[in-house]
Amino acid sequence: KNEVEQSPQNLTAQEGEFITINCSYSVGISALHWLQQHPGGGIVSLFMLSSGKKKHGRLIATINIQEKHSSLHITASHPRDSAVYICAVLPTTGTYKYIFGTGTRLKVLA
Amino acid sequence: DTGVSQNPRHKITKRGQNVTFRCDPISEHNRLYWYRQTLGQGPEFLTYFQNEAQLEKSRLLSDRFSAERPKGSFSTLEIQRTEQGDSAMYLCASSSGGNQPQHFGDGTRLSIL
Numbered sequence: 001k002n003e004v005e006q007s008p009q010n011l012t013a014q015e016g017e018f019i020t021i022n023c024s025y026s027v028g029i030s031a032l033h034w035l036q037q038h039p040g041g042g043i044v045s046l047f048m049l050s051s052g053k054k055k056h057g058r059l060i061a062t063i064n065i066q067e068k069h070s071s072l073h074i075t076a077s078h079p080r081d082s083a084v085y086i087c088a089v090l091p092t093t094g095t096y097k098y099i100f101g102t103g104t105r106l107k108v109l110a
Numbered sequence: 111d112t113g114v115s116q117n118p119r120h121k122i123t124k125r126g127q128n129v130t131f132r133c134d135p136i137s138e139h140n141r142l143y144w145y146r147q148t149l150g151q152g153p154e155f156l157t158y159f160q161n162e163a164q165l166e167k168s169r170l171l172s173d174r175f176s177a178e179r180p181k182g183s184f185s186t187l188e189i190q191r192t193e194q195g196d197s198a199m200y201l202c203a204s205s206s207g208g209n210q211p212q213h214f215g216d217g218t219r220l221s222i223l
Binding site for chain 1: 141143145150151152153154155158166199201203205207208209211212213214215216217219
């Protein structure tokens with residue numbers, strides 16, 4: 001079993017829909033990072049959080065440390081949101097290297 | 111802010127050849143990480159540096175792989191005698207340390223013929 005699990009693996013939505021991507025992890029963490037990866041391969045940072053909730057534009061990220069779970073929400077989805085969304089955690093033990101989920105491939109149709 | 115820069119973006123080579131990739135981190139970042147990502151998977155840790163010191167290497171990093179960061183600035187990742195299984199995206203990231211977020215480059219995609 002992977003230490004970081006994401007669901008769903010693939011998601012197709014219609015433009016305008018509300019989208020939720022989930023991340024569950026089994027290790028103690030100091031922070032969780034949501035990343036976006038476009039087809040060319042480059043990775044963009046969306047949020048880093050260790051508690052509560054963060055919002056930026058149409059994106060909202062929440063984390064529940066006790067339940068070891070985080071969600072990424074996209075409101076009013078748009079085709080340009082189509083990408084792979086990756087959850088990465090920083091374990092409390094070790095050398096500050098990320099453990100990544102396998103990613104959620106999102107496709108938003110016009 | 112020039113971000114993390116990786117070169118080349120894409121490398122195609124024949125099996126058995128040696129390849130070298132370069133990563134230029136954000137200038138004030140003392141930590142530099144190398145990750146490998148195969149198709150449909152999340153990235154996996156390979157190795158990391160604090161300044162010029164290589165502090166950890168993954169078991170994924172066979173003896174054909176070597177990474178350096180000679181002056182604590184840019185880093186190189188060399189793969190000797192490449193194999194088909196080395197085909198992947200090689201990602202570099204840097205951070206200012208501790209729990210600070212890592213900033214990623216665009217990666218180098220390696221294709222082995």
